[in-house]
Amino acid sequence: MKFLSPVLFIFLNCSFCALCFKTNKSLKLSYNINNLKKSRKNFNNNIKVYxxxxxxxxxxxxxxxxxxxxxxxxxxxxxxxxxxxxxxxxxxxxxKNSLFVSTSVKTQKEGLVAAGILDNKIVLIELLSDSDFVSRNDKFVSFVKNLVNIALVGEMSSLNKSEATANYAASSTTFTSSTHNIDNLLTLPYVDQNGRSNETVGEHLNYLRNIFREDIKIGRFTKYVKRNEQEFLHFYIHNVIEGNNTVGLSGVLLVMNIETLNENLKTKKEDILNIADDLAMHILSAKPVSISVDRLNEKVVKRELDIIKESLKDLKKPENIITNMINGKIRKFYSSVVLLEQEYMLDDTKRKVSQVIKDFSKKHEININVEYFDNFIIGEQNILKD
CATH class of the missing domain: 1.10.8 (Helicase, Ruva Protein; domain 3)
Known part of the structure; x- marks a missing residue:
């Protein structure tokens, strides 16, 4: 009996310790679960319907x-x-830094951009789909090619002309992607590659939607008609599809005013094409929204000035310094969104685009000016332009 007492004491002591450990572990587990529930509740409250x-x-x-x-x-x-x-x-x-980080944002869309020139007209058009599987299909590619030809040949006089803002010359005949213009484009006769026509563009678009079961639609659209014989029409397509330089994933429509164009094309056509391609590639990379400061939308400028002033209102500095800071910031804004004020991206000379054009004109004795441009990139939207 005396021997059993210490053994019994040890056994009871161990049992008590085990019970305490188990209870403590359960309490910790319960505490952690409650904390997790609270955290989840707080997280859910934060995101709510958002x-x-x-x-x-x-x-x-x-x-x-x-x-x-x-x-x-x-x-x-x-x-x-x-x-x-x-x-x-x-x-x-x-x-602290009120400037845009980017004027372009990504969009969840696939598709193709196509362009074409006929006589005194040039067209740039974007056809959208939900997947690249559809946008690479031969039927889709053929449709966007035909769409360009239809827009070039079709009677567009009933369409609304764009307002003279951003890139547009005030008296130019320019049709852009307003709802009215696209709706009218859909009513034009659809002519296939064999010259047959028994339906409208809109009806053929619905036919493709039914085949592919995707939301295929015309996105952005620009048609420019020359105003005079000095205007040079040009387009550049990037990431071309199947080696076709009229269809790709992004494109630029460019109109340049060139003095004595016909004479210069006889002897300097290659130089003119080179500068046109270079400017188009710069536009595609730098994504300007206007040719010059005076063509920049007044609402965009006013909004930018308001944002800059608001961001500086708490600075305790003399008024003349604040004014200089505002002017500096608005100049920086212009250098990011205005074509002629941008730093040229195709070399490391740090010249403005305006200087590149001047240097080219002097070197080749050709007086050129950018009259109009537009650019579309599949999967991107410019928040100041589109």
């Missing part, structure tokens, strides 16, 4: 333009009731 795909797209848009944190962008969207343009302005007004 976890929808639409909100995520808006959040991505604001962040892509401003490069601000997700939290700042999310708060801005909440404060602006999910108005993305106001949210961008709010983020930029409160940021």
């Amino acid at each position: 976890s929808s795909n639409e909100h995520l797209k808006q959040l991505k848009y604001v962040r892509e333009v401003t490069n601000a944190s997700i939290q700042i962008c999310n708060n801005a969207l909440k404060e602006c009731n999910n108005d993305i343009e106001k949210a961008v302005e709010l983020v930029r007004k409160n940021a």
Whole structure:
């Protein structure tokens, strides 16, 4: 009995320790689970209804333009009731650097860009699909090619002309991708590659939608008609499809005014084509929205000035210094969105595009000016232009 007492004591002591350990472990587990529930509840409260795909797209848009944190962008969207343009302005007004990080944002679209020239007309058009599988299909490629020819040949006089803003010369005959213009384009007779026509463009578009079960539609569209004999029409297509230089993933439509064009084309055609290609490639890379400062949309300039002034309002500096800072920031803005003010991207000379054009004109004794341009990139949208 005396021997059993110590053994029994040890056994009871071990049992008690084991019970305490188990209880403590259970309490810790319960505590961790409760904390996890609270954290999840707080997280759910934070995202609430904003976890929808639409909100995520808006959040991505604001962040892509401003490069601000997700939290700042999310708060801005909440404060602006999910108005993305106001949210961008709010983020930029409160940021140390109010300049755009990018004027282009990604879009969830596939498709092709195609271009063509006929006599005194040039067309650039974008055809969209949901997948690249469809946009690479022969039927899709043939349709976008035919669409260019139809737009070139078709009677477009009933369509609305674009307003003289951004890149457009005030008296030019330019048709752009307004809803009215695209609707009218859809009513034109659809002529296939064999010259047959028994339906409209819109009817053939619906035929393709039924075949592929995708939302195929005309995206952006520009048609320019020459105003005089000095205008040189040119297009450049990048990432061409199947070696066809009229169809690809991005493209530029360019109109240059060249003095004594016909005479210069006889002896300097290659030089003219080279500078046209170079300017088009720069436009595709730098993504300007206007040729010159005076052609930049007044609303865009006013909004930019308001954002800059708002971002500097709390600085305790003399008025003349604030004015200089505002002027410096607006010049920097111009250098990022105005073609002639941009730094030329095809060499390392750090010249402005305007200087590149002057140097070319002097070297080849050809007086040229950029009269109009437009550019489309599949999967990208310019927030100041489109």
